[in-house]
Amino acid sequence: MKNHWMHFLNGSVKVAIRGKGTERFINECVRRGIVVWNVKKQGTYTLTFSMYLKDISKVRAVVRKSDCKLRFIGRKGLPFLFQKALHNSGFLIGAISFIVIITLLSNMVWGIKVEGAKPETEHLILQELKKLGVEKGKFQFFIEDNESLQRHLTDSINDITWIGVELNGTTYHFQVVEKNQPDAPERYSPRNLVAKKKATITSLFVEEGKPVVKKYDFVNKGDLLVSGKIGKEGQEVYVPARGKIFGETWYKSKVKVEISTKLNVMTGNNKNKHYLSLGKFYIPIWGFTNPNYQEFKTETQKKHIKFFKWELPLAYVKKTLRETEEVTREYKMDEAIEAAKRIGRNDLEKQLDSDAEIIGEKVLRQTTNNGTVILEIKYNVIENIVTTIPLVQGD
Numbered sequence: 084m085k086n087h088w089m090h091f092l093n094g095s096v097k098v099a100i101r102g103k104g105t106e107r108f109i110n111e112c113v114r115r116g117i118v119v120w121n122v123k124k125q126g127t128y129t130l131t132f133s134m135y136l137k138d139i140s141k142v143r144a145v146v147r148k149s150d151c152k153l154r155f156i157g158r159k160g161l162p163f164l165f166q167k168a169l170h171n172s173g174f175l176i177g178a179i180s181f182i183v184i185i186t187l188l189s190n191m192v193w194g195i196k197v198e199g200a201k202p203e204t205e206h207l208i209l210q211e212l213k214k215l216g217v218e219k220g221k222f223q224f225f226i227e228d229n230e231s232l233q234r235h236l237t238d239s240i241n242d243i244t245w246i247g248v249e250l251n252g253t254t255y256h257f258q259v260v261e262k263n264q265p266d267a268p269e270r271y272s273p274r275n276l277v278a279k280k281k282a283t284i285t286s287l288f289v290e291e292g293k294p295v296v297k298k299y300d301f302v303n304k305g306d307l308l309v310s311g312k313i314g315k316e317g318q319e320v321y322v323p324a325r326g327k328i329f330g331e332t333w334y335k336s337k338v339k340v341e342i343s344t345k346l347n348v349m350t351g352n353n354k355n356k357h358y359l360s361l362g363k364f365y366i367p368i369w370g371f372t373n374p375n376y377q378e379f380k381t382e383t384q385k386k387h388i389k390f391f392k393w394e395l396p397l398a399y400v401k402k403t404l405r406e407t408e409e410v411t412r413e414y415k416m417d418e419a420i421e422a423a424k425r426i427g428r429n430d431l432e433k434q435l436d437s438d439a440e441i442i443g444e445k446v447l448r449q450t451t452n453n454g455t456v457i458l459e460i461k462y463n464v465i466e467n468i469v470t471t472i473p474l475v476q477g478d
Contacts, residue, residue, distance in 0.1 A: 085259030087106050090133075090135075090159075090160060090265075091159075091160050091161055092160070092161050092245050093137060093161075094135070094136035094137075094158070094159070094160030094161060094162035094163055095100050095133050095134065095136060095157050095158070095159060096132060096133070096134060096135075096136055096139070096157065097131060097133050097154055097155070097156050097158070098132055098133070098154070098155055098156070099129060099130070099131045099133075099153070099155075099156050100127070100129070100130050100131075100151045100152065100153050101129045101151060101152050102149070102151035102152055103122075103128065103150050103151070104149060104150055104151065105128065105129070105130040105131075105151060105352055106205065106300055106412060107147050107149070108130075108151050109130070109132065111148075112134075112141075112145055112396055113238055115141055115144075115145065116123065116141070117134060117135075117138045117141050117145075117343060118135055118138065118258075119132045119133065119134050120132065120133050121133045123426075125221060126296060128139060129462075132155070132340030136158075136160065136162060137275065139165075139474070148220040150267075152285075157277070158393050159431025164375060170408075174286075180320050184393075185390065186322050186378065186388060186389075187222075187334050188253075188389055188391055189252075189253065189388075189389045189390050190218065190222060190223050190253075190388055191220060191221065191253060192217065192218065192219055192222075192223060192226070192253060192255060193219060193222050193253040194253060194255070195211070195212065195217065195218075195219065195252060195254070195255050196211070196255070196256050196257065197257045197309075198256070198257065198258050198259065199258055199259040199260060199411075200243070200257075200261060201260070201261065203317070204240070204242050204243065204259065204261060205241070205259075205296065206242050208236060208240065208243075208259070208358075209234055210450055211235070211239050211240065211429075212232075212236075212255075212336075215227060215232065215235060217232065217255060218425075221312075222400045222402075222449050223250070223386060223389075224386050226245060227352070229249065229250060230248075231245070232248045233246055233248045235359065236248075239339060240241065240260055242261055243259055243260065243262065244260045244262050245259075245260040246258065246259050247259075253389075255439045256437055262446070267318060267433075270327070271320060271323030272473060272474075273311045273312075273321035273323055273473070273475070274311050274323050274324055274471045274472060274473050274474050275292075275307055275309065275310055275324055275471065275472050275474050276292065276306065276307075276309035276311075276324045276325075276328065276455075276469045277305055277306060277307055277308055277325060277327075277469075277470055277471070277472055278302040278303065278306045278308055278310045278330070278469075278470075279304060279468055279470040280332055280468055281301075281302070281303055281333075282302055282331055282468045283300070283301050283330055283331045284296055284297065284298050284299060284300045284302065284329070284330050285298065285330055285331055285465055286297075286327060286328075286329045287326065287327075287328050287329075288327045288329075289309055289324050289325075289326035289342045290322075290325040290326045291299045291309055291322050291323065291324060291325045291326070292309040292311050292313065292322060292324030292325065292326065292470065293309065293310045293313045293324075294308070294309050294310075295307050295308065295309065295310055295313070296308050296328070302468075304323040306466075307468075308328045308469065309324040309328070309475040310324065310474075311323060311324040312474065315361060319321035321474055321475075324471070324474075326465045327438075327469060328467065328469050329462070329465055329467055330465070330466070330468040331442070331463055331465055332464050332465075332466055332468065333461060333463060333464070334370045334431060334461070334462045334464060335447070335459065335460070335461050335462075336427045336430065336460045336462065337457065337458070337459050337460075338423040338426050338430075338457070338458050338460065338461070339423070339424065339455050339456070339457050340419045340423040340455065340456045340458075341413065341414075341455050341456075342413065342416075342419050342454045342456060343411060343413055343454055343456060344410070344411070344412045345409055345410070345411050345412075346412055347378070347407050347409075348407065348408060348409075348410055349405055349406070350406045350408055352376070352398075352405070352406040353403055353405045353406065354370060354374040354403070354404045355369075355370055355401060355402070355403050355404075356370035356371075356402045356403075356404065357400070357401055357402075358367070358399075358400070358401075358402070359397060359398070359399060360385070360397070360398045360399075360400045361397055361398075362396060365400065373404075374406070376404065376406040376407075378406070378407045378408060378409070379406050379407075380404075380405050380407055381402055381403070381404055382403040382405065383400065383401070383403075384399075384400070384401045384402075384403075385398050385399070385400045386398060386399050402476055414456075416451075416456070417453075417457040420446075420449070420456060423458045423460075423461065424444065424458070425454055427444075427458065427460050427462075428441060428444065428462075431462055431464075434467070435466060436466060436467060438466070439464055439465065439466035439467070440464065440465045440466070441462055441463070441464050442464065442465055443462070443463035444460055444461065444462050444463070445459065445460065446458055446459070446460055447461050462466055467473065
């Protein structure tokens with residue numbers, strides 16, 4: 084198989100020799116390094132064989148020193164195909180131009196369809212898409228991927244709950260779910276509200292049920308806060324207790340901060356390199372030189388080229404080389420303590436509900452070990468301490 088490819092790429096000719104000493108002719112060719120194959124005897128004084136196009140000048144020298152006559156009876160391979168194409172250059176240029184134009188048109192945006200949205204919402208979506216470069220006549224290579232488009236539209240337009248993005252051929256389809264249906268009120272079965280942790284009550288907002296605690300009461304985990312059983316004795320009614328009971332709770336956190344830390348940061352310098360990829364092979368088309376960066380990170384975006392609706396193995400690849408450098412961050416002792424407090428507070432805020440509030444913090448213990456500052460911090464937090472348990476008759 085390898086030899087067949089070599090014959091095709093280099094070009095070969097089929098030769099017929101006639102005369103006395105045809106075998107000596109072949110032997111002389113081999114001695115002179117002329118590669119021959121498919122040697123066949125066609126008669127007493129005639130012999131045919133194939134040879135490379137590049138060895139024609141060598142074989143003529145052998146002919147002059149022999150009693151044989153040589154004539155070419157066939158040719159094949161890439162050089163002859165190329166020569167034939169040059170004779171038909173008009174047709175070749177037209178065919179290549181046609182393929183290039185169709186490929187370019189197949190990778191442009193020719194349609195944008197928005198479904199499931201009101202006219203005003205559709206207008207907002209089209210305006211946002213225009214900012215992102217999603218317009219008719221734009222190349223798909225330079226448009227963000229579908230997930231990025233979906234995330235941007237969902238974050239930018241408050242009137243939509245969800246939007247699906249699909250690229251079908253040369254048309255973008257956007258399926259929209261609007262915020263036009265109010266949520267149905269949630270139905271609850273009879274229940275009590277109890278404390279989910281130790282706390283000192285700071286405020287009560289009871290919508291339904293009978294409160295059994297008041298402001299400044301101290302409660303333990305599991306204590307009853309609001310009863311779902313209301314009414315006079317013997318005439319009780321069971322209801323789903325609802326409300327928010329805020330209490331002061333306490334958290335402890337252990338935070339470590341290194342006084343000296345090595346960080347790998349971006350410098351802001353970057354260079355873009357553009358390729359055409361065919362499988363694992365990359366052909367550079369722009370940005371041939373590598374930047375003079377000591378360290379860098381590479382971000383890769385890859386988009387396959389389409390021909391009509393078919394996705395070709397050929398793809399456009401954009402690589403962004405971002406320069407990085409290693410810097411050493413040094414904290415003074417008071418700066419390290421403040422950083423530890425900030426880290427501890429941020430970590431705690433991630434655990435708390437949105438209506439919770441940190442009202443105080445106190446460093447219980449501070450130590451330094453091998454260049455690391457260690458703080459044990461106590462936080463005072465106001466938060467909703469309610470959890471629910473079901474209530475049945477007889478409770």
